[in-house]
Amino acid sequence: MKTKTFTMGGIHPADNKLSADKPIEELEIPIEVQIPIAQHIGAPAKPVVKKGDKVKVGTLIAEAGGFISANIHSSVSGTVGIAKEIVGTSGYLEKVISIKVEGDEWEESIIKSDELKKEITLSPDEIQAKVKEAGIVGLGGATFPSHVKFAIPEGCKAEMVLINGVECEPYLTADHRLMLEKGEEILVGTSIAMKALGVDKGVIGIEENKPDAIKHLTKLAENYSGILIQPLKVQYPQGGEKQLIKSITGKEVTAGALPIHYGLAVFNVGTIFAVYEAVQKNKPLIDRIVTVTGKNVSKPSNYKVRIGTPLKELIEKAGGVPENTAKIVSGGPMMGKALTSTEIPATKGTSGVLLFSEKDTKRADETACIRCGKCSTVCCLGLQPFLFAALVRKRNWEKLEEAHVMDCLECGSCSYTCPANLPLVDLIKLGKIEIKKLREARKK
Amino acid sequence: MSSQMLTISSSPHVNGEQTTQNIMFGVIIALLPALMVAVIFFGIGAIKVTVAAVATCVLFEYLIQKYMMKSTVAITDGSAALSGLLLAFNLPSNFPIWMVVAGSLVTIGIAKMSFGGLGKNPFNPALVGRVFLLVSFPVHMTNWPVPKWLDFSFADSATGATALSVLKEGLANGQSVGEMQKLMELPSHISLFLGQVGGSLGEVSAVALLLGGIYLLYKEIITWHIPVSFLASVVVISGAFWLFDSQQYADPIFHIVSGGIMLGAIFMATDMVTSPMTPKGQIIFGIGCGLLTVIIRMYGGYPEGVSFAILIMNACVPLIDKMVPAKRFGVK
Numbered sequence: 001m002k003t004k005t006f007t008m009g010g011i012h013p014a015d016n017k018l019s020a021d022k023p024i025e026e027l028e029i030p031i032e033v034q035i036p037i038a039q040h041i042g043a044p045a046k047p048v049v050k051k052g053d054k055v056k057v058g059t060l061i062a063e064a065g066g067f068i069s070a071n072i073h074s075s076v077s078g079t080v081g082i083a084k085e086i087v088g089t090s091g092y093l094e095k096v097i098s099i100k101v102e103g104d105e106w107e108e109s110i111i112k113s114d115e116l117k118k119e120i121t122l123s124p125d126e127i128q129a130k131v132k133e134a135g136i137v138g139l140g141g142a143t144f145p146s147h148v149k150f151a152i153p154e155g156c157k158a159e160m161v162l163i164n165g166v167e168c169e170p171y172l173t174a175d176h177r178l179m180l181e182k183g184e185e186i187l188v189g190t191s192i193a194m195k196a197l198g199v200d201k202g203v204i205g206i207e208e209n210k211p212d213a214i215k216h217l218t219k220l221a222e223n224y225s226g227i228l229i230q231p232l233k234v235q236y237p238q239g240g241e242k243q244l245i246k247s248i249t250g251k252e253v254t255a256g257a258l259p260i261h262y263g264l265a266v267f268n269v270g271t272i273f274a275v276y277e278a279v280q281k282n283k284p285l286i287d288r289i290v291t292v293t294g295k296n297v298s299k300p301s302n303y304k305v306r307i308g309t310p311l312k313e314l315i316e317k318a319g320g321v322p323e324n325t326a327k328i329v330s331g332g333p334m335m336g337k338a339l340t341s342t343e344i345p346a347t348k349g350t351s352g353v354l355l356f357s358e359k360d361t362k363r364a365d366e367t368a369c370i371r372c373g374k375c376s377t378v379c380c381l382g383l384q385p386f387l388f389a390a391l392v393r394k395r396n397w398e399k400l401e402e403a404h405v406m407d408c409l410e411c412g413s414c415s416y417t418c419p420a421n422l423p424l425v426d427l428i429k430l431g432k433i434e435i436k437k438l439r440e441a442r443k444k
Numbered sequence: 445m446s447s448q449m450l451t452i453s454s455s456p457h458v459n460g461e462q463t464t465q466n467i468m469f470g471v472i473i474a475l476l477p478a479l480m481v482a483v484i485f486f487g488i489g490a491i492k493v494t495v496a497a498v499a500t501c502v503l504f505e506y507l508i509q510k511y512m513m514k515s516t517v518a519i520t521d522g523s524a525a526l527s528g529l530l531l532a533f534n535l536p537s538n539f540p541i542w543m544v545v546a547g548s549l550v551t552i553g554i555a556k557m558s559f560g561g562l563g564k565n566p567f568n569p570a571l572v573g574r575v576f577l578l579v580s581f582p583v584h585m586t587n588w589p590v591p592k593w594l595d596f597s598f599a600d601s602a603t604g605a606t607a608l609s610v611l612k613e614g615l616a617n618g619q620s621v622g623e624m625q626k627l628m629e630l631p632s633h634i635s636l637f638l639g640q641v642g643g644s645l646g647e648v649s650a651v652a653l654l655l656g657g658i659y660l661l662y663k664e665i666i667t668w669h670i671p672v673s674f675l676a677s678v679v680v681i682s683g684a685f686w687l688f689d690s691q692q693y694a695d696p697i698f699h700i701v702s703g704g705i706m707l708g709a710i711f712m713a714t715d716m717v718t719s720p721m722t723p724k725g726q727i728i729f730g731i732g733c734g735l736l737t738v739i740i741r742m743y744g745g746y747p748e749g750v751s752f753a754i755l756i757m758n759a760c761v762p763l764i765d766k767m768v769p770a771k772r773f774g775v776k
Contacts, residue, residue, distance in 0.1 A: 008773055013458060242773065254774035327451040333458045340452060361457045367464050367521060368563040373721035381773040404772060412456030419462045426454040
C-alpha cells in the first residue's frame with residue numbers, strides 16, 4: 001500500500017530502536033507492588049479494599065471515580081498494606097495501594113491460556129461494559145479511559161476505527177514487539193472495536209521503520225474482513241492522534257473537537273490488545289509491555305510487567321543502572337517524564353524506561369532567538385512557539401491564550417529543533433498552567 | 445541510586461544538531477566561493493577589505509558586549525564575523541581601510557547592538573553599514589577597480605564603473621541598450637555570470653553565489669522561498685519592461701546577473717532575523733524586494749537598488765508577519 005503522512009511540520013530524530021529485535025520477556029513478580037489510584041486522565045479511582053484484605057490477580061481494588069475514570073485491579077495476589085503516598089511518575093505525591101505478594105493466584109473468571117479466541121460472542125453494549133470493567137485506558141501514553149471512546153455522543157456516527165501502531169517516539173519498541181508477537185490478537189481486538197462501534201472498516205497505521213510488523217500484519221489481515229494495514233512515513237509525531245488521522249484519512253481534527261466528531265475512534269495497538277484480553281479472556285488490565293533501554297544499558301529489552309512493579313526491578317533485569325546515568329525517563333525521549341527515583345512503580349501509562357547519560361540528554365546553554373522560525377515550521381499544529389516563549393516571559397497570559405497555546409500537544413519538536421536552545425516546551429507548559437488558573441478564576 | 449544524582453527537566457530529553465553557531469558558520473562557508481572569486485579578480489585589495497571588516501566587526505561586538513552592555517560576550521556565535529564578511533562583500537576592493545572601520549562601527553554598533561544585539565535588529569546590519577558608507581562616501585563607494593586575473597601587486601589598479609551605472613548613464617545620455625552592447629560598453633552576460641566585471645568585491649560572481657546558495661539549501665539553513673521569489677519577480681518585472689521596449693530596458697537575464705541581486709537574494713534578504721517567519725510571508729517579502737529593486741534601478745537616482753529594496757522590506761517584516769500568520773492545523 002502507498003505510504004502516507006501528515007503535511008504540517010514534523011521532525012526526524014534519530015530513532016535509536018535498540019530493543020526492536022528483543023522478544024517480550026515476562027518479568028518476575030516483585031515482592032511488593034504499589035498501585036497508584038490515579039493512573040489515567042480524569043477522576044482518581046476510589047479504593048474498595050483496606051489494609052489486611054486478601055486479593056487475587058484481577059481483584060478490583062479501586063473503582064472508577066466518575067465517567068471519565070477507570071477501574072483499577074490488583075496485578076498480584078497477596079495482602080493489602082496500609083494506604084500511603086509516594087512520589088510518582090508525575091513528580092508529585094500520589095496515593096497508592098500497596099500489596100505484599102503471596103503466590104500467584106488469579107481470579108477464577110480470568111482465562112489464563114494464551115490460545116487465540118477469534119469468535120466474538122459479546123454484543124456491542126457488552127463489549128463497552130467489559131472494557132469499562134477491565135479498567136482499560138489508552139496505553140500509548142495519554143491514558144485516556146477507553147470505554148469513553150465506545151460511548152458515541154449524540155449526533156455522531158462512527159465510520160472507521162484507527163489503530164495506532166506508529167510508535168514514533170525514538171527508543172520505544174513495546175508496540176513493535178506486540179505487533180510481531182500478538183498480531184492475531186491485535187486483529188481480533190480491532191474486529192471487536194469495529195463491532196462495538198458498528199463500523200465495517202478498520203485501519204492499522206504503522207511507521208515504515210517497522211517493515212517486519214507491516215508485512216506480518218498485512219499477511220494476517222487477509223483473513224479479517226475490513227481491516228487494512230497502512231504504512232506511514234517515518235516522521236515525528238506521526239503517532240499523535242491528530243497527525244495519524246490526517247495521515248490516514250486526510251481529515252484535520254480542529255482544536256477542541258474529538259475524533260468521533262469526524263466519525264473516527266483511535267486506539268493504540270497496546271490498548272487494542274488489552275481490549276482483546278478483556279473481551280475474549282475476561283482479563284482486566286493488570287500488566288503491560290515496557291521497553292527498558294538506553295545507549296549504555298547492557299541489555300535493552302521489552303518486558304511484560306505487572307502494574308505497580310517498581311521500575312528498579314525492570315532496570316536491574318536489563319543490566320542495572322549504567323555508571324554514567326544522568327537522567328531516567330518514563331516514556332519516550334520526546335514526551336516522557338524525567339523520574340526522581342527508580343522506586344517509582346510502573347503504571348498503565350509506562351511505555352518505556354530510558355536511561356540517559358549526560359551526553360545523550362545534555363541541554364546546551366540558551367542563546368538569543370534569531371527569529372529563524374524553525375520552531376513554527378516544525379510545529380505539527382501550525383503554532384508559533386517563539387511567540388509563546390516571549391509571552392510567557394512577559395507574563396502576558398491573555399495574549400498567550402489568544403495565540404492558541406492551549407492547542408499545543410507538547411510534542412517537543414520545537415525545542416528539539418531550536419538552534420538557540422530556547423526551553424520552548426518548558427515555557428509552554430508553564431504558560432498553560434497559568435492559563436488554566438486564569439480560566440478557573442474566570443469561572444468563579 | 446540516590447535521587448540527587450538524577451536530572452529532572454521537562455521533555456524533550458533529546459536535542460537536534462543545529463545551533464546558531466553552525467548556522468552562522470554555515471553561511472560563512474557558503475560565502476567562500478564568492479570570496480575566492482573576489483581574490484582572483486581583485487587581488488590583495490579584496491583580502492585587505494575583508495580582513496579589516498571581519499576583524500573590526502568582531503572587535504566592536506566584543507567591546508560593546510563587554511564594556512557597554514556588560515553582558516556575556518557571544519562573539520563565538522559567528523554572527524559578528526558574518527556581518528563583517530557581508531559588509532566587505534558590499535564594498536569595492538580599493539575601499540580605504542579607515543572607512544571600512546567606520547562601516548563596521550555602524551554595522552555592529554548602530555544597526556545591531558543598539559537594538560539589543562543578535563535577533564533583535566530590525567534591519568540587516570551589513571546593509572545598514574553599506575548604505576551608511578554609500579551616502580557618506582559616494583565617490584569611494586562607486587569607484588570600482590577593473591577586475592584583473594590573479595594580480596597581487598599593491599599598486600593602485602585602474603578603476604571603472606559597474607555594468608549598472610554604465611547602463612544608467614548611457615540611457616540618460618540617449619544611448620540605447622543595443623548600441624551599448626554593440627560598442628562593448630556593457631559586459632557580456634557570461635562575464636557577469638562569472639564575475640569578471642567591476643563591482644563590490646563579493647557581488648560580482650553570480651555563479652559563485654549560486655553555488656553558496658545551493659549549499660545553504662542543502663544544509664537547510666535557508667529555504668527557497670525568499671531567493672526564488674526575489675529573483676523570479678525581478679525576471680518577470682524587468683522582462684515585462686524589456687518586452688515592451690528592448691532598446692530602453694535591459695533584458696531580465698542581465699538584471700539578475702548584474703549588481704548585487706544574487707548576493708542580496710541569497711545571502712542578505714534571507715537573514716533570518718530580518719525576514720518574515722512564514723513561507724507565505726517570505727514570498728511576499730521576496731516579491732517586494734524584487735519589485736523595489738527593479739523600480740530603483742529603472743527610475744531611482746542610484747543605478748543599484750538591492751540594498752534599499754531589502755532595507756525597505758525589512759521595515760515591512762512586522763507587518764507581513766502580522767498579515768500572514770502561520771496556518772493553524774484544522775483551521776480553514
